[in-house]
Amino acid sequence: MTRTPTRRSALYRWGVLTGRRPWAVVTTWLVLVVLSFATALGAVTGEGLFDRLHSGDIVAPGEADRASALLDSAGGGGFTTDTLLVEGVADLADREVARGNAEAVQAIADVDGVASVVNPFVFEEGPRDPAAAPFVTGPADDPDGFATVVTYDDGLGDAELEAARAEVSTQLDEVVSASRATDSQRGSVQALVDAIIGQVGSDMKTGEGLALPVSFAIMVVVFGGFLAAGLPILGAVASIGGALATLFGFAHVIDLDATVVNIVTVLGLGLCIDYGLLVVSRFREEARGVLDGAPADTLTPADVAHITGLTLDRAGRTVIFSAVTVAISLTGLLFFPVVFMRASGAAGVSIVVLALLVGVSLIPALCALSARRLLRRGTEQAPDEGVFSRLATGVQRVPWAVIAVVLALLVTLALPALRLHLTSSGPEMLPKGAPERTFFETFREDYPDLAGADVTYVTTAPEAAVTRWAKGAASELPGLVTDPVVETVGEQGSGTQVRVVELRTGDGGLGDASRDLVDALHEQRPPFAGHIGGQASGLHDFTDVIAERAPYAVLTVVLATFLLLFLMTGSLVVPLKALVMNVVSLGASLGALVWVFQDGHLEGVLGFTSTGGVEASIPILALAFGFGLSMDYEVFLLSRVVELHEQGHPTDEAVRLGLQRSGRIITSAALLMVVVFSGFVLAQVLAVKQTGVALVLAIVIDATLVRMLLVPATMSVLGEWNWWAPRWMKGLHERVGITE
Structure with a gap:
């Protein structure tokens, strides 16, 4: 009843x-x-993954990073502040308002850990x-609102900061009460970060809560x-637990952004x-081939082991090729000296390895345990004619027309x-109306x-030189709405004074005026460092x-992917064609994102407010992850076509049979991945939502226009x-x- 491959590969032996x-x-x-879930959720160490996450600006080496470091060295940065906005006074x-505020401000100043407290009543x-x-704030002759700013010791x-904040919060209540205000808002950078991290965690639960049951329902139909x-x-x-534990480990060695957790966890889930x-599909196919129509109950333990070996000999090889191509695409992120990018790349690669291990060990073992029940609906071989073979036949009749139409659409x-405009949002990451964003x-x-x-x-630089420049050349810079202001923020350990020239454009720091001003400063440097x-x-x-x-x-990813596809196909043409089609496909998804x-x-449909740009990190992440997922489906299809071609089938026939045998898997896999990333589309955090839309578009375009139409057409030509x-x-x- 059993059949043995001509060469017992390592995967076959592992499968047995x-x-x-x-x-x-x-x-x-x-x-x-x-153990993974217990560790990630804090049951082992008392500290969970989400306790160690960060969220903030994406910092790249350069002017801004050095400016921030210089401010920190002089005590001009790194302070924690809480701000209270009192409205409708x-x-x-x-006099009673003034007296109540003065008492509350003095009480705040007396709190251990408070460095300063300022509101209008201290003047x-x-x-x-x-x-x-x-x-x-309010009319100049009759102001009706004011701010109280509390700064804590660096x-x-x-624990000390939390205790100080608790006492300060009580006194801020007294400020509001004494002012007899109609409304008030409180906020801080830390509260904003906490809100973003909390929302990311909530979005992840929502996404996975949607993905798992819907994916299960789809697979019930498929299988x-x-x-x-x-x-x-x-x-x-298993992948979710392993991913969370792996990310918990990464969070101890790098600053892990909350958005990274969402992306790579869901990537592992989808893979x-x-x-x-x-x-599972290949296991059933191999089992039907071994049984050749005999009842499933006749399977022996030796048959099950042999079928598992056959499954991994082919599907296992495809899983490995796929995982390696996805990992290669993510290693491209490691070239960028940005912590966020490198964290995404390193964590992403580790999750891909985890998905690979699940695919070649846990899933085959579960198949072996359930072998007879998996085949109860029959053990006959799947037909070589069907929807996908007919689609391939239709494409092969008019390949040039298909190529022209698909390329024109892409x-x-x-x-x-071509008009991509990058931005880097802060509070705008949260949906409009969120308290932290409103503040x-x-x-x-x-x-x-x-x-x-x-x-x-x-x-x-010396104060005289800085002041002279601020009053002269700096005042002529483009986009300024007020005159430059010079402030001395402190001194470094060496005693050197650190000064800041404040330049205001009135656009929030990311508008065209601020960008033009930065460009001008790069071109017209001040006469001092x-x-x-x-x-x-x-x-x-x-x-x-x-x-x-x-x-x-790009060069590293392209060369490595080309080499991998060459080892798989023995062709120079197929890898080059796959790379070109992926570039066009990803360009289409990026254009749609813009x-x-x-x-x-x-x-209105997606529930967001446009910021007039795309978050700076998203195009790179979308291209890296999208390239990997596109090659994932390329490997699914090519592995079948190459296998059939090695068995002696002509190219057109190999493509028809390969698409017929892999089309359902590719379509189902793409649909499942769309479901998984749709959780991102429903997210409230803007960067997560943009990532989800970008990846859903990349998957849909690749699995339909490219894999089902463009690949068969070009291979036919x-x-x-x-x-x-x-x-x-x-x-x-x-x-x-790597061949049969």
């Missing part, structure tokens, strides 16, 4: 071992998954004192049974479902990418002087780093030229290629 000892494999995974000149003439103007421990559908889901649950789908979709919007609008300068120039600070400067540094390192990242988020289309390579490359493939 897994088929003989499935309980050992499953038990090992069960222990690891329980009937009379700021009322000599109260709210009408000219020096108090930045702290007051270097406080978490025609609950058992077969449940095996990939069990693998996905595990994809690989589970492929392995290029049209890609055109908006910062009010703060910027009503207290612009307290909100800080839009662009800064940080220097240790210093560094340009602010969000626009940080974005300028980020784009410079990306432009500088991108060629190396059309949606930068131009503001579909705001090229015919046997698909497999061409120079003689020396053919010889190399014969020696080191």
Whole structure:
């Protein structure tokens, strides 16, 4: 009844071992998954993954980073502040209001850990004192609101800071009460970060809560049974636990952004479902081939072990190729000296390895345990004619027309990418109406002087030189709405004074005026050394780093992917064609992303407010992850086509049969991945939502237009030229290629 491959590969031998000892494999995974969830959720160390996450600006080496470091060295940065905005005060000149505020402010100043507290009532003439103007809002002759800013000592421990904040919060209540205000808002950068991290965690739960049941329902339809559908889901649950534990480990060695956790966890979830789908489907196919129509109950333990070996000999190889291609695409992120990018790349690669291990160990073991039940609906071979073979036949009749139409559509979709405008949002990450976002919007609008300068120039130059430049050349810089202001923020350990020239454009720090100002400062440097600070400067540094390192990242990813596909196919043409099609496909998804988020289309449908740009990190992440997922489906299809071609089928027939046998898997895998990333689309955090839309678009475009239409059409046109390579490359493939 059994059949043995002509060459017993390592994967075949591992599959046989897994088929003989499935309980050992499953038990090992069960222990690891329980430990993983316990570790990630804090049951082991008392500290969970989400306790160690960060969220903030994406910092690249450059002017802004050096400006921030110089400020920190002089004690001008790194302080923790809480701000209270009191609104709707009937009379700021009322004596009782002034007395109550003075008492509350003094109580705050007496709290251990508080460095300073300022509101209009600490000034000599109260709210009408000219020096108090930045702290007051409303009509000039009758202000009706004010701000109280509390700064804490630098270097406080978490417990000390929390205790100080609790006492301060009580006294801020007294400020509101004494002012007899109609409304008030409180906020801080830390509260904003906590809100973003908390929302990311909530978004992840929502996404996974949607993905798992919907994916299960889809797989029930695909497999025609609950058992077969449940095996990939069990693998996905294992992947979630392993991913969270792995990320918990990463969080101890790098600053891990909350958004990274969402992205790579869901990537692992999607890949595990994809690989589970492929392995379970191939297991049933191999079992039907071995049984050749005999009843499933006749399977012996030796048959099950042999079938598991056959499954991994082919599907296992596809899983490995797929995982390696996805990992290669993510290693491109390691070329960028940005912590966020490198964290995404390193964590992503580790999660891909985890998905690979699940695909070649846990899922086959579960298949072996459930072998007879998996085949109860029949053991006949699947037909070679069906929807996908008919689709391929239709495409092969008019390949040039298909190529022209698909390419025209992809290029049209890609055109908006030419006007990509990057941004780096802060409070705008949260949905409109969120308390933390509302606070910062009010703060910027009503207290612009307290909100800080839009662009800064940080220097240790002598005061006279800095002041002379500020009053002269600096005042002529483009986009300024007020005269430059010079402030001495402190001194370094050496005693050198650190000064800041504050430059205000009135656009929040990321508008065109701030960007033009930063460009002008780069072209017209002051006559003394210093560094340009602010969000626009940080974005300028980020784009410079990306432009500088991108060629190396792209070259490495392209060469490694080409080499892998060559080892798989022995062809020079197929890898080149796959890379070109992926570039066009990703360009189309990026263009659509610009059309949606930068131009503001579909705001109501997707539930977001356009910021006039795309978050700076998203295009790079979307290209890296999208490239990997596109090659994932390329490998799914090519592995079948190459297998059939090696068996002697002509190219057109190999493509038809390959698409027929893999089309359902590719379509189902793509649909499942869309479901998984749709959780991102429903997210409230803007960067997560943009990532989800970008990846959903990339998957849909690739799995439909490219994989189902463009690949069969181009392979039909090229015919046997698909497999061409120079003689020396053919010889190399014969020696080191990965074949049957």
